[in-house]
Amino acid sequence: MDLISVALVDKQPTGKLIAVQIKTGPSHFTETDDAYVFRGKLTHLDYWTNHSLPVILVAHFIETGETFWVHVDANHVKRTGKSWTIPIPKANRLGAGTRDVLVSVFDGSPPQQRMRKLAIDEPLMRHISEGGKVSVELEDWIHKSLGRSTVQVFIHDKDGNQTLTQEWVQYFTGYNVKALAEALFPWSVASVDEEFYEVHNEFDEDSGYFVLSGEPDEVYPYANSGGEVNCHRLKLELNELGLR
Structure with a gap:
């Protein structure tokens, strides 16, 4: 898992950090009409949701160059026996325009x-x-x-x-x-x-x-x-x- 610093907002240092888990290739996902569904182990879910930093899951597809993301939290996760799933919406395309959304997602209280x-x-x-x-x-x-x-x-x-x-x-x-x-x-x-x-x-x-x-x-x-x-x-x- 990588750490990313949200270093500059309105030209001010924020000191805010987020954790990023990146998965590449279609083998990690099941595609639906509006999302890529990731399935993982419960041990990973507990680690991510209990992390001191907010965690986003990133799906990158090398063949198309497309990258999508989702915030890993209880509202997005579905537990299924010994595993869990989370949909990564196709609308959540990662790019230059994503910064403000990520800042809002990971703002948190002081x-x-x-x-x-x-x-x-x-x-x-x-x-x-x-x-x-x-x-x-x-x-x-x-x-x-x-x-x-x-x-x-x-x-x-x-x-x-x-x-x-x-x-x-x-x-x-x-x-x-x-x-x-x-x-x-x-x-x-x-x-x-x-x-x-x-x-x-x-x-x-x-x-x-x-x-x-x-x-x-x-x-x-x-x-x-x-x-x-x-x-x-x-x-x-x-x-x-x-x-x-």
Whole structure:
């Protein structure tokens, strides 16, 4: 099963995730006039319906290039002895125009979305609670109205070695770097990774590029690329939500 991030809605980062199960080829389905009916094992159904994320089932037919989808929930499922079936409507064609429908299907309440995000990030939070370090690399295109950043999440071991565990491209607007990090990781408080900056900082205090004010929430770059992109490395620590 794959995870997909609904990364941008109205130019704002959502942090929303959905799970996708993809089946290809006609052998997985029985065709009716208005649907492709999928049959699966009950163990799979229990796993999908109890998943911390909403799950969609996708049917892709290589021969025709057509792709269809359905939200796997109790309202669509029929149990039949040791198996279960779900119709995938032919009207549910997956394409560029599907985004708004999927956002609506998987919107959920803020508490639901928060719990889903916490479930996905639980290994990061556990690593921090056990005394480990998690940091995130973010970019700030200083001359662009629409922000864009490659988000890279690193876990550090006790010897200081780092491992890249997550990476994606995030579009956003109306967020500074600290606020963006805390929106993407709502269980965290973000601050400059001082250990990283001691080694990788490309600016000196006399350059005037940044001046430390002593404010605990101050965030500043450690490097700049081509006068266009500020590079930041932030350390994530647990906030009140992450400590629960």
